[in-house]
């Protein structure tokens with residue numbers, strides 16, 4: 001048979017591995033893949049209902065607006081839109097960012113802002129600027145699954161602090177900081193998603209926000225506030241961002257256009273005190289020189305039109321309906337022992353199943369039913385945690401698909417519960433009864449105490 005280049009490649013794979021293995025940097029040994037990215041290849045299949053990604057529903061964006069704006073860019077700014085731009089981003093993009101942050105009560109100095117390739121790059125650049133191998137980074141448990149691979153690739157020692165329904169437990173944080181003091185170690189920063197957290201959907205209370213900022217100021221501790229969802233609020237009181245409470249001395253802010261406009265444009269930003277920003281700019285120069293000038297032009301045109309707040313209001317209405325549909329479906333199809341959050345905004349619900357169910361195994365079953373979610377362990381650096389939890393996204397698909405997707409996951413869970421019952425002789429109620437009194441979560445649960453079906457607030 002003829003040797004095609006493809007065939008030759010298959011033959012040499014083992015030898016190649018040996019050849020390259022000795023060349024890899026030490027950090028590649030601790031790099032983790034992103035659970036969501038891995039799932040994307042599977043969830044791209046049209047028959048799969050994906051509750052896995054953090055996808056905003058971009059089909060809601062008016063095609064006519066997009067076409068008109070891109071045409072205007074082509075007619076008026078082709079040369080500039082196709083050219084390199086400043087590493088910090090265009091001043092006009094920064095003006096849009098200042099406007100978005102202003103909508104949540106923040107007043108950043110435009111000189112403290114850098115435009116990045118998504119919020120994801122901002123997290124990466126902050127780590128590049130601050131973290132040496134072995135340095136301590138503190139974050140929530142569970143934390144944003146996309147931050148885990150970043151902390152790992154900078155070889156941070158990551159300590160996760162449990163959340164409850166008021167966000168990160170600041171008492172636990174203080175204890176950890178004191179323990180670190182005793183060991184003579186100083187964390188490089190505390191990373192938090194205080195509003196409608198990804199993945200847990202919880203929001204940090206005002207009292208905890210104040211305590212965290214006060215702690216940061218007292219200890220000269222940097223806090224990285226990642227806030228993609230603050231403007232996607234369906235209910236409850238607006239909370240001041242940590243950046244607003246602190247004024248920008250100890251809080252480094254990360255924002256993005258991904259969830260309020262489009263993730264495809266890959267535009268995010270960081271706001272940091274000038275000495276930190278100087279290093280972040282150097283890090284970005286080395287990474288990609290500048291953020292896409294074409295999509296910066298798009299944002300400029302879009303904001304000039306003045307409808308951006310209305311579009312967010314439209315999204316909020318759509319996502320509120322989808323959140324409600326998901327909560328209803330969870331009540332109908334998940335077992336009585338399951339708990340889940342009922343977020344007042346954002347894109348995610350975090351559900352926790354009986355602890356004998358491993359959600360990575362469950363995912364394999366669910367994929368056979370053509371439905372996907374993110375297993376909880378993706379939100380932990382220590383992969384032995386979060387094993388009976390899952391992140392469910394409600395923004396990316398229709399209410400009908402949400403109901404069907406949750407039904408299919410419920411079916412896969414019911415099979416696991418049945419199997420467990422058969423093996424142990426214990427019987428579990430499936431599905432949940434209509435109204436069930438709240439069951440206190442186990443003392444060592446990763447995240448507590450989340451609302452049980454039928455209980456209060458939305």
Ligand SMILES: Cc1ncc(COP(=O)(O)O)c(C=O)c1O
Pocket residue numbers: 054117118119120121144146193198226228255256257258263267268
């Ligand atoms: C908390 C959080 N931070 C950062 C990001 C990265 O977003 P992007 O790079 O699209 O701005 C996401 C995306 O889901 C997120 O949820």
